[in-house]
Amino acid sequence: MNAPDRFETFLLGDGEKKVTEEADTRVQSASVFTFNKEDHTLGNMLRSRLKQSPNVYFSGYKVPHPLVSTFELRVQTDGSITPRQALLQACKDLVTDLGLLSREFTKEWELRKMVGDNVDGGANGV
Amino acid sequence: MAIDLVEVQANTSSLADEFIAHRLGLIPLNSKNVDDVTYTRDCEYCDQYCEHCSVTLDLHARCTGDEIMKVYARDLVVSEPRPNEWVGMPVITDALGLGSVICKLRKDQEIRMKCIAKKGIAKEHAKWAPTSAVGFEYDPHNKLKHLDYWYEEDPAKEWPKSNNAAWEDAPQDGEPFDYSANPAKFYFDVESIGNLEPDAVVLQGIKVLQQKLALVIQELSGDDRNGDADGFGAPRSPDGMQAGGDYGMNQGYTTPFGDTGGQTMYGGGTTPFGATPYGQSGWQ
Incomplete structure (x- = not known):
């Protein structure tokens, strides 16, 4: 069988980089970031987070081919920060947001458990 | 955790080896605190598999009676040592404590197999998926009009409300349409395989996302051409995240932490972050 190994969709190959930046020569302060071994999970999340920044004019991503596990994220800023900085900040903000979500989730879950509300739907058989 | 390697020592059943191996792979195994297990490919102790990166389950069944015998997941014998006390146990939730059926045996038929369970992710094989169903919904009352319901006479009568509708106020009659509203509440239904x-599935999912982002941050700031000049550099990144968090919470989140945001050592203009456009103007 000539099917590629499934782990090639999430493990970086030898010498492969996670992210590479390529400046967009047609427009000022715009870059295309190519992410290796990532998919819509990260692409869509970063795209929508970047859109919330007041300094980002454009952010969009595409998966060039469904069988090739890369995506391209294009970011254009207003020039006060570089696309790289915008992306970095978006990543950091997402990490904090997720940390907050995780903490709040745990808090709420424990609270529910204490109240005795049957949150786990009877899945206690484990 | 799921069975990934099967060594067939004896199989005189009517099913082919690979058929049974496939069924064994799909048996849910307890994965509590699965972080104690390493991925086999990352394991530093072995070339193939060992007790740090795998769990061995032995299956030996032979039908001696005249009746047809069923082999269940409970017949899998977990061998010690294991990475922790939970990992690798077959998930058994039925009242009789049998677990899933592996195969049936006629008189004098026998199967004897050594199964190696490994840690993996569902992108490699669906047997590693921890959930059987995940539901997602927002705006159950369709206040944002992201949906255009097909109807014969009255959409409100013809379309049943979802369970999540109880969490939000129903729209009043004649309420003006808020065209600038954004969805703020999202409902997830998570069904675990066992x-x-x-809750562990959700928390693990959040953690994986954070790890993915951390890797990107590391790469982006590692060879940052602008270095520390802008305060986004690598050595400062832990502060940076902390500061970002405080600002984030000041904007609309009501947590106990939120109030102190401006007063912390990270707040205000004390760091380069305070001066960035991200700091005050808000992303929300």
């Missing part, structure tokens, strides 16, 4: 509790 190898992890649903």
